[in-house]
Amino acid sequence: MTTGVERLFDELGHFNRFQACLYFAAIFQAISCGIHYLASVFLVETPTFLCDGPSNITHVLYKNHSSSSLEEIWTHYKPGDGPVVVQTSKGDQWELSPCSKALRLNVINFQYDFFGNKTMESCGSFLYDHSEVEQSIVTDWDLVCEKEWLAKLTQPTFMLGVLIGALVFGDAADRIGRRPILMATSLCQFIFGVTAAFTENYYLFVVMRFLLAMVSSGYLVVVFVYVTEFTGIKVRTWTSMHVHAAFAVGIMVVALVGYLVRVWWIYQIILTLSTSPFLLYCWKFPETPFYLMAKGQYKEAQELLDTMAYFNSLPSTLKVSQLKDENDRALLKDTKKHLETEKRLSILDMFGSLKMAGRSATCWAIWFIGSLGYYVFSLGSVNLGGNQYINLFLAGAVEIPSYLIGCFAMDRVGRKKTCAPALLLAGVACILIIVLPQDNDLLAIFLSMTGKFAIAIAFGLIYLYTCELYPTIIRSLAVGSGSMMCRVGSVVAPFCVYLADIWIYLPQLIVGILAFIIGILTMLLPETLGEPLTSTLEEAEALGSKPYTKNAAVDRLEMKQSIKA
Known part of the structure; x- marks a missing residue:
C-alpha cells in the first residue's frame, strides 16, 4: 500500500476523469512550444x-x-x-x-x-x-551575402533563450508554484509571438524571439512537473513522455502553416494564435497537491482533493492530515541517512569513483546527442530534397509512434536495452544516408525519419533513466546537469545544420558517429528496470551487480521526488 502524498492516487485514481481533463488541457499548450522552437525553419528561409x-x-x-x-x-x-x-x-x-x-x-x-x-x-x-517564398525576414531585411550570418544567428539565439528560460522558470516554479508560471509563460508566449510579427527591424525581432524562447522553454519545463504531480505512479512514465508528443504535433503545425502561408509575419501570427484558446481556461488550473503540501497550504490541498473526488465520482474521504502524517513518518525513517550524506551534495560526487565517472559521462553524452540529433533531424529535414513541407511534417509525425514504442519497450525489455539500440539505429541510419546513392531523395528521407524515430526514443527515455541511475542525494543534481548538456546540444544543433553548406550530409555524419559511439557506451550502463530507487552512492554503484532491499514507503516517496526532479 502506498503511503504519503502518493496515496491520494490510490484513493482518487492514477489517471481518472479529473486528471485526464487537466492533462490534455495542459499539454495542448505544449504544442505551442514545438511551434515556436521550429518556426524559424520558414521564418529565415532564403529564396534564390x-x-x-x-x-x-x-x-x-x-x-x-x-x-x-x-x-x-x-x-x-x-x-x-x-x-x-x-x-x-x-x-x-x-x-x-x-x-x-x-x-x-x-x-x-x-x-x-x-x-x-x-x-x-x-x-x-x-x-x-518569390515563387516559393513571398516574404521572409531574409527578403524583408536583405539578410544575405555579408548579412547572411544574421539570418543564421536567429535559431542559435532562440536556443540560448531556451537554455536561460529553463533555468529561470524551473526555479521560479519551485518558489511561487507551478500554476502561476504556467499562466504567465502562456500569456507571454502570446504577447511575444504577436509582437515579433510586427517588428520593423531585425534586432528587435531577435529580442522578441529570444524572450519567446525563454517563456516557451519555461512552459515546457514546468508542464512536465505539473502533469507528473497530477498523475499516479502507474501512468507517470506514459504521461510525462507523451508531453513530447504534443511538441511533435507543434512541428507538424509548423509544416502545415508554412505550406499554406508564405508571408512570414502572417505565418508568425497564425502560429501564435493556434494555441491561444488555452488562455481562456488556463486560469482555472489548480495548483498541484504536491506543491500545496510542501508549502503547508493544507486547506487549499484539502479543497483540491475534495474537487478531484467529486469530478472522479468518488467519495470524499481522503484527508490531508492523514497524508501529512504518513509523509512525515516516511521521511523520519530516512532522516538520519540523509543528514549523514547531506554534506556530499556536490557535482563532484557524480564522478567520485571510476564507475560513477563513467556512468555520468555516458549519461551526459546521451543527453547531448539526444538533443543535438533531435534538432539536427528536425531543422535539417528541409534540406533533404523533395518537398520541404512534407519532410518537416514527417519529422514531427514520426515521433508519435516512437514514444508509444519507447514506453512499451522500456517497461518490457528495460531502459538500457531500449536506449542503446535506439542510439545505434540512429547512428546506422545517418551513415547509410551518406554511403547509399545520393540521387535518391526518397531513400534519404526514409533514413532520416528512421534516425529521428530512433533518437526520439532515446531522448524521451533519458529523463527517467537518469533518475533511476543516481541516488536520492544527487538525483536532482544529475537530472539538472544532464538537462544542461541537453540545452548545450540544442544550441550547437543549428550550427551543425549550417555545416550542410560545406557538404549536405556533414550534419548527419557528425550525429551518426556520435550516436553510434554513445550507443555502444550505453550498453555499459546498468539496467534499472525493476530495481528500487537508491538512496546512497554505495547503493547506486551496486546497481546491476547485486540485489538489495529497502523500505517500500521510502522507495515510493523517492520515486515521486525523482519524477519531479
Whole structure:
C-alpha cells in the first residue's frame, strides 16, 4: 500500500476523469512550444536571389535562355552556375550575381559570354525569387551575402533563450508554484509571438524571439512537473513522455502553416494564435497537491482533493492530515541517512569513483546527442530534397509512434536495452544516408525519419533513466546537469545544420558517429528496470551487480521526488 502524498492516487485514481481533463488541457499548450522552437525553419528561409540590376531592363540572358524580365528567368537560374546578363534601354550590359554585379565596358554585341573589361560594383539591394517564398525576414531585411550570418544567428539565439528560460522558470516554479508560471509563460508566449510579427527591424525581432524562447522553454519545463504531480505512479512514465508528443504535433503545425502561408509575419501570427484558446481556461488550473503540501497550504490541498473526488465520482474521504502524517513518518525513517550524506551534495560526487565517472559521462553524452540529433533531424529535414513541407511534417509525425514504442519497450525489455539500440539505429541510419546513392531523395528521407524515430526514443527515455541511475542525494543534481548538456546540444544543433553548406550530409555524419559511439557506451550502463530507487552512492554503484532491499514507503516517496526532479 502506498503511503504519503502518493496515496491520494490510490484513493482518487492514477489517471481518472479529473486528471485526464487537466492533462490534455495542459499539454495542448505544449504544442505551442514545438511551434515556436521550429518556426524559424520558414521564418529565415532564403529564396534564390540576385544582386538587383538597373530598373530599365529590356533583355535578359542566362546560358541559352532569354527573356524580357528577370522574373521569367528564375525557373532556369542555378546559383553558382554563372551570372545573369541584362541589357538596359540605353544599351548598358550588366552581369548579375548573388552578391555582386559588373558593368561590361566597350561592348559590341549582346551575348552571354564576355571576355572584355568589367567594372565591379557592390549590391545596393537584391532581387528575390518569390515563387516559393513571398516574404521572409531574409527578403524583408536583405539578410544575405555579408548579412547572411544574421539570418543564421536567429535559431542559435532562440536556443540560448531556451537554455536561460529553463533555468529561470524551473526555479521560479519551485518558489511561487507551478500554476502561476504556467499562466504567465502562456500569456507571454502570446504577447511575444504577436509582437515579433510586427517588428520593423531585425534586432528587435531577435529580442522578441529570444524572450519567446525563454517563456516557451519555461512552459515546457514546468508542464512536465505539473502533469507528473497530477498523475499516479502507474501512468507517470506514459504521461510525462507523451508531453513530447504534443511538441511533435507543434512541428507538424509548423509544416502545415508554412505550406499554406508564405508571408512570414502572417505565418508568425497564425502560429501564435493556434494555441491561444488555452488562455481562456488556463486560469482555472489548480495548483498541484504536491506543491500545496510542501508549502503547508493544507486547506487549499484539502479543497483540491475534495474537487478531484467529486469530478472522479468518488467519495470524499481522503484527508490531508492523514497524508501529512504518513509523509512525515516516511521521511523520519530516512532522516538520519540523509543528514549523514547531506554534506556530499556536490557535482563532484557524480564522478567520485571510476564507475560513477563513467556512468555520468555516458549519461551526459546521451543527453547531448539526444538533443543535438533531435534538432539536427528536425531543422535539417528541409534540406533533404523533395518537398520541404512534407519532410518537416514527417519529422514531427514520426515521433508519435516512437514514444508509444519507447514506453512499451522500456517497461518490457528495460531502459538500457531500449536506449542503446535506439542510439545505434540512429547512428546506422545517418551513415547509410551518406554511403547509399545520393540521387535518391526518397531513400534519404526514409533514413532520416528512421534516425529521428530512433533518437526520439532515446531522448524521451533519458529523463527517467537518469533518475533511476543516481541516488536520492544527487538525483536532482544529475537530472539538472544532464538537462544542461541537453540545452548545450540544442544550441550547437543549428550550427551543425549550417555545416550542410560545406557538404549536405556533414550534419548527419557528425550525429551518426556520435550516436553510434554513445550507443555502444550505453550498453555499459546498468539496467534499472525493476530495481528500487537508491538512496546512497554505495547503493547506486551496486546497481546491476547485486540485489538489495529497502523500505517500500521510502522507495515510493523517492520515486515521486525523482519524477519531479
